[in-house]
Amino acid sequence: MxxxxxxxxxxxxxxxxxxxxxxxxxxxxxxxxxxxxxxxxxxxxxxxxxxxxxxxxxxxxxxxxxxxxxxxxxxxxxxxxxxxxxxxxxxCGLSMNPAALLRPPQNRRHLPVYLEEEEADRLLDIDYSDDELKLRDRAVLELMYACGLRVSEVSELDVGNLRFIDEVVRVFGKGRKERLIPLGRVAAEILQKYLELRRPAAAAAGDALFLNARGGRLSARSLSTLVKKYGLRAGLQKPLTPHAVRHSFATHLLQNGADLRVIQELLGHSSLSTTQRYTHIDVKRLIEVYDKAHPLAQGDEKRS
Structure with missing residues (x-):
């Protein structure tokens, strides 16, 4: 069964x-x-x-x-x-559903970890020269940050999902829902360089875009290890995961004026309420700016 x-x-x-x-x-x-x-x-x-x-x-x-x-x-x-x-x-003809009344536990929501734009620049500053694996790593990080993909979506990408003429990537997210995401010029260039140097894929890997050293498809776990490694190498003082890179993508779009509905579409969220988490980050930033800059934020001392 x-x-x-x-x-x-x-x-x-x-x-x-x-x-x-x-x-x-x-x-x-x-x-x-x-x-x-x-x-x-x-x-x-x-x-x-x-x-x-x-x-x-x-x-x-x-x-x-x-x-x-x-x-x-x-x-x-x-x-x-x-x-x-x-x-x-x-x-299967089961007469009673014992799970019908189950309710999920209260999950206290934490603000997602994300990178400042300067930290994202440091993360992507990889000297790859003509090294295939370093070039692959740079391509992975560029794609994650440029497109805000889930780690499972990156692992499942095939070469055929890339459309360089249109500068978009075709992604199948949760529930196999399809979406097209702009690649961005830098990510597209790095991906093209990677494909020129990339080793042949093993038979089991099919048309996999990102390959490991044995020619197999790069797994979600390996991608997580890769992101953590380069976060440490960049000297970032925060735990770096593929999800944090995805959060950075969304946060930077919002901070630079992107509409929340557009971000929802790019992230593949079925509900706008999920995307609205990023407004909390931006409000927090506004409060920090206010506290530093506004005369009233420091109390009455400045007015006396």
Missing amino acids: IASFIRYLEVERQLSPHTVRAYKSDLKQLLLFLEEECALQVPAVSDAFWAQVKEEHLQKFMRARMIQDGAASVGRKIAALKTLFKYLCNR
Whole structure:
């Protein structure tokens, strides 16, 4: 049954490989918990197993995971369970949905980490000369910053996704939603240089754009390691992740006058409320400028 559910996620829901892997991991954790902590012993491949699962079992599982995982991770697990049990009700005749009333935990929102424009310049200052891997790394960072891509989107890019004539890149985001994003002149030039030097791809890599030293597709984990390495090399005093580079892209667009709806489209957000996180950053910056510059910000001393 799990195998058919995974095929449903991949084919019908068209979830990203990253999300599918996360859901599979969540379900493995659930199965282990139900068997070890709730004494449900019927083989998991049978409908009878899932018919035994009650809401209190799932609540107990979530409480156990909250001790080990953050609120965001537990929220994703709840989404996975809701999707699974809705599938079981609709496709496998399960009469009751024990996940229907599950609610994600309150997730205290933190402002995203982002780079100042000067820090972004330092990050991209890589002397690549004619070194293929250094040139690849520079191309990865230029593309992330120029286009604001998710790390999974960068890993999944093929050479055919690049349209140099139009200076755009074709991206498939969450739910396999397609969007076209401007490349920018600098990123386009670096990518073209990289493709001139790039080694042949291994057969399993297909048309992958970014390759590792063995000719395989560069994974999301390797991309995260790459970004962290160059953040340290640039002397940045903040944890640098691919998501932080994506946040920097959006923040710098907003600070330079881009419309929030345009940023939403470029980031591939389905909801404007997700994009509105960046307005908090800009308001924070305005307050900092005000505090430094406005006579009233320092109290009455300047007026006396």
